[in-house]
Amino acid sequence: MTAKLFIVSAPSGAGKTTLIKEFLKQFDNLVYSISHTTRSPRQGEVHGKDYFFTDKAQFMEMVESGQMLEWATVHGNCYGTSRPFVQEQLAAGQSVLLDIDVQGGRQIMDFDLDSVSIFIMPPSLAVLEQRLRGRGTDTDEVIRTRLANAKEEIAQKSLYAHVVVNDVLEDAVAEFIAIVEQETGN
Numbered sequence: 001m002t003a004k005l006f007i008v009s010a011p012s013g014a015g016k017t018t019l020i021k022e023f024l025k026q027f028d029n030l031v032y033s034i035s036h037t038t039r040s041p042r043q044g045e046v047h048g049k050d051y052f053f054t055d056k057a058q059f060m061e062m063v064e065s066g067q068m069l070e071w072a073t074v075h076g077n078c079y080g081t082s083r084p085f086v087q088e089q090l091a092a093g094q095s096v097l098l099d100i101d102v103q104g105g106r107q108i109m110d111f112d113l114d115s116v117s118i119f120i121m122p123p124s125l126a127v128l129e130q131r132l133r134g135r136g137t138d139t140d141e142v143i144r145t146r147l148a149n150a151k152e153e154i155a156q157k158s159l160y161a162h163v164v165v166n167d168v169l170e171d172a173v174a175e176f177i178a179i180v181e182q183e184t185g186n
Ligand SMILES: Nc1nc2c(ncn2[C@@H]2O[C@H](COP(=O)(O)OP(=O)(O)O)[C@@H](O)[C@H]2O)c(=O)[nH]1
Pocket: 008, 009, 010, 011, 012, 013, 017, 035, 036, 039, 070, 071, 072, 074, 075, 079, 080, 081, 099, 100, 101, 102, 103, 104, 105
């Protein structure tokens, strides 16, 4: 089995984090790449588990010293993937799951790496807004930025090899697992 990089993108609020968490409970053949971000932690988020929370200076130092495989500014904050982590995993034959935005996804697709891209869609924009509001983690201003960005992100979904609609969570997880199994030959 060749180690692959799974790129998973979605507009904010589509349920990507929820879906990935459920998937990882049921499937242990992929390791999750913990990103670095300059965003502030939300209630319940843990440094080193959900993200490595860094300040802008530290983040830019990592970029300049080549430690980011890809990075992007998303909804006003910087997010990036650790190059050493991904390289070590792939070298050891381990497939890796990247939860990254469309800009990051496009960067990885352009590399000469064996990648599989999956885009998670909400059932509708109205449901997306309900989920963002229902999550209760963001201010109205943050929600408005994310909804405005959602349209641009959704417009690029055809770049992705697979599209999964997250309507009923269990169905979306099952579909996600089927894609990973097909792509990893498990
Ligand atoms: N390019 C890039 N995007 C990332 C990275 N980590 C997270 N993101 C994306 O940044 C966006 C915002 O993430 P987050 O603030 O956790 O909000 P959420 O998507 O609403 O849970 C999402 O599209 C993530 O997939 C990364 O390392 N690189």
